[in-house]
Amino acid sequence: MFTPLPDKPDHPALELEILALWEQERTFEQLRDGNRGNAHWSFVDGPVTANKSLGVHTAWGRTLKDVFQRYKGMRGFDQRYQNGFDCQGLWIEVGVERELGLNSKPEIEEYGLEAFAARCREVVVRSSDDLTRGCKRLGQWMDWGNDYFTFSDTNIEYIWKFLEHAHEHGWLYAGHRSTEWCPRCGTSISQHELTGSYVDRADPSLYVRFPLLDRPGESIVIWTTTPWTLPANVAAAVNPGEEYGRRANGEWVAAPRYPDEQFVEQLPGNELVGWRYAGPFDDLAPGSTVEHRVIPWDDVAMDEGTGVVHIAPGCGGEDFELSRVHGLPVLTPVDEAGRFYDDYGWLHGLSTVEAAEQIIGRLEETGRLVEAGLYEHRYPECWRCHTPLIFRIADDWFISVEELRPKLIEANASVEWVPAYFEKRMEDWLRNMGDWNISRRRYYGLPLPIYPCACGHTTVIGSKAELAERAVEGMDQLEQLRRPWIDRVPIRCEQCGEPATRIPEVGDVWLDAGIVPFSTLGWENPEWITEGYATGAARGLTKADLPDHAYWEKWFPADWVTEMREQIRLWFYSQLFMSVALIGRAPFKRVLGYEKMFDEGGREMHGSWGNMISAEEAFEQMGADVMRWQYAAQPPNQDLWFGFGPAYEVKRKLLTFWNSVKFLIDYGSIEGFEPSWERLEPDVDLRPLDRWLVERTKQLVAAATEAYEATLTMDVTRAFESFVDDVSNWYIRRSRRRFYTFDEAAFRTLWFALVQSLRVVAPVMPFLADHLWRNLVQDGPQSVHLAGWPDAAEPDRSLLDEIAAVRRVVELGRQARSASQLKLRQPLRRLVVAGAPLARSHADEIADELRVKEVEFGDVGASELRVKPNLPVLGPKLGSALRDVRERMQRGEFTDLGGGRFEVDGRVLEPDEVLVERVGREGWAVASEDGVTVALDTQLDDDLLLEAKLLDRVHEVNVLRKESGLAVTDRINLWVPDEQVLERYRERLAAETLAVSVELGELRVELAAG
Ligand SMILES: [Zn+2]
Ligand SMILES: [Zn+2]
Secondary structure: OOOOOOOOOOHHHHHHHHHHHHHHHOHHHHHHHHHOOOOEEOEOOOOEEOOOOOEHHHHHHHHHHHHHHHHHHHOOOEEOOOOEEEOOOHHHHHHHHHHHOOOOHHHHHHHOHHHHHHHHHHHHHHHHHHHHHHHHHHOOOOOOOOOEEOOOHHHHHHHHHHHHHHHHOOOEEEEEEEEEEEOOOOEEOOHHHHOOOEEEEEEEEEEEEEEEOOOOOOEEEEEEOOHHHHHHOOEEEEOOOOEEEEOOOOEEEEHHHOOOOOOOEEEEHHHOOOOEEOOOOOOOHHHHOOOEEEEEOOOOOOOOOOOEEEEOHHHOHHHHHHHHHHOOOOOOOEOOOOEEOHHHHHHOOOEHHHHHHHHHHHHHHOOOEEEEEEEEEEEEEOOOOOOEOEEEEEEEEEEOOOOOHHHHHHHHHOOEEEOOHHHHHHHHHHHHOOOEEOEEOOOOOOEOOEEEOOOOOEEEOOOHHHHHHHEOOOHHHOOOOOOOHHHHOOEEOOOOOOEEOOOOOEEOHHHHHHOHHHHOOOOOOOOOEOOOOOOHHHEOOEOOOEOOHHHHHHHOOEOEEEEEHHHHOOHHHHHHHHHHHHHOOOOEOEEEEEOOEEEOOOOOOOHHHOOOOEHHHHHHHOOHHHHHHHHHOOOOOOOEEEOHHHHHHHHHHHHHHHHHHHHHHHHHHHHOOOOOHHHOOOOOOOOHHHHHHHHHHHHHHHHHHHHHHOOOHHHHHHHHHHHHHHHHHHHHHHHHHHHOOOOHHHHHHHHHHHHHHHHHHOOOOHHHHHHHHHHHOOOOOOOHHHOOOOOOOOOOHHHHHHHHHHHHHHHHHHHHHHHHOOOOOOOEEEEEEEOOHHHHHHHHHHHHHHOEEEEEEOOOOOEEEEEEEOHHHHHHHHHHHHHHHHHHHHOOOOEEEEOOEEEEOOEEEOHHHEEEEEEEOOOEEEEEEOOEEEEEEOOOOHHHHHHHHHHHHHHHHHHHHHHOOOOOOOOEEEEEOOHHHHHHHHHHHHHHHOEEEEEEOOOEEEEOOO
């Protein structure tokens, strides 16, 4: 027996019920057990940062992962479901600093690194717990409890192994260079971390003159937006190929920048090269030691500033490169925290922002300031703490990319990217990225195992065992491979045997995540180690094993991974880099990427803007299925606008489906319909409409299968939505009466269609699908998720095309009706259809749907053709003849040559030269689309008006029946006041209202006796 359904689903409530059932019945375990040993499909989870609870942004990716794992699960594939947490680096550190009220590195060191590490781990413990809870609520089936945590010693050892490998190949080196630097975090930031971190900002815009030493009274004028870099100025660059001019007041600027100015003298840029000038801050010690001069630089652009560029090699990447070419001194004005060193006199201790104002004031006093204003531009900030970045010279550790670059590009070409343009983005990145800066001057991260020795030799340690072997002391206190413990373990230099200490830096977090396809799958691990991943900080948080190398051979590379677009430069990149470096090939075969998420109005979501939706809130107010539907319906090449408005739309669509199921359940219960899983496909005599729905269902299965295989979920949701429309607005509409009595073919057909559609949509909305499944299928698999994938048989296209044509004609007929403003219950005489030959054998259904007496197929003589000149095209062509042609067209003096061409007064006009319109003639309503035109005869006569009156009455009586509390099957006695209607339509009125008697009188109904 079916269980009655309420009028609409309570998504959150039914989802909690289903979660409890899955738990109780061990549904996921049953699925995995059933698939174990089958062909496998390998998915590797990109780790989610364990510093927060689940948000609606993260839930997008988690949903896509779950959708495809569920799909492959239904198809019988053996899979890994290991979830991952990212646990180290600035993400975690900055959060903990905020919690503890610390705001600088000295404060962290004062707090104590051991205690700080403990606080960081607590964040991970708490957050991984929260995330797990959120993902379970979302419906994500993962191997919870066997998660990988990137801060495990095992993961760290694998990165060490990678670094040792890089060292052996000569790729690892210490570099002294200019780098983007966060003054608050006190560390360099690498190129890939700048992705998406540019914000709009207004900075000072300064024009400053540098007096020329050998040309008295003259100066060269530069432009800068970073006043704090002026004390570190050593040169001014000009473009040697451009013209420069001297103003009457002695100022030299690039002439093309000031086309309206008159110059008293003009010289090519190369003649300015070598001029010496007085630096802007020669009163400060560092500046006074420098001989400032003009240098050539081909990249000086003529689209902003003065065409003269201020060069401070200690404060800019390109400046630093120029210093190498021209042998310029490098002044580094600020320390790790972005504050001026003490040899900068009155600037000592000021931040770069604080210094700006004083610098501008000082330039004004000394007469160097030409002009000061504000400049709006895009400027990078720290991705973690949002402090504006500066450039600083630092010693960092790098992995050289030159040797690997061609192999990376080649490996990328072997990957199938969805959307396809992501491949090009990755390739562009691979072509242009610089060496990988892997060192960070921080605390809670992967310790770089690099031990430079006074003898000049650098040892790179590749494993914990190797560390133990080389350690001078401190192994006994080494709780975790992490600061501060690791810093207490000096080693013996492998070259000279003297003690060497580790560099203090920790690693870029993308090393942590990039090594995952090796570290979690047991690459080169000789023996399977139970709970071998639960080491170091991860001990007690997971039971994950460290598999052996054979396991890696089986599961590597991943068949599929998915993350958002920004991961091209982050996780997709670091994985690819490490994999190509270690074994020369890509770690994944296919990637699904997706764009960004905004609120439903297209704005970014921000806590402070009040438009942030928490996952918790979304679960309570939308339900997980509705969230998942929004994610799945989103084309991955466009930004998702997520919110409660779109959720309402989703609910409305799902309600149509719900109502179709409810319809079957309501009438199935009344009529005692008992379907059987064994006889899924209807095997009784079917009517053409039933056969159509069977084929339509096969078409849904085929379309959804194709969409899942192409990893395009929005094609699944589209296919499902159009199927639901066909079921509800065609099949059920057309067959309603067959369910009022027991018509087995109708029940069996509708049940088959609903059951199959639940199977194909189950990966997207696992809760609602299972809830309805358990009601509809009582003798089959316990859960829809255990039902396997339906056969994707090729549907009968000719039948489908026929009904598609019929539906198009009916849709156009409805449009024509609504344009004529006739009420829906008004019967009409005639419909003429042109251009839909496939619909011809369904004239009766069309007539019935549109309430017309007759449907004719043929020429739509009822419509009038209007042709006008397309003025922008025809005007220039015809010139003064246009007017005559236009008038002839207006009078209808043209010949239709077919194919959109017309002849007017001997001239042939091409399709793009005319505008064509069809309008209904008097008394006809016309609608036209995609080559199909219908014309509705809208003239009414007494017969048609009387029939409309009958139909109004039927409607009224049926409303009254409902209001009187009569059951749909109750028979009645009926009184109506319309004599004419009674005379003509007594039997029809009785039949359509289930009346056993109809008499003249005031309108009323009563339950008939017996
Ligand atoms: Zn920062
Ligand atoms: Zn040595």
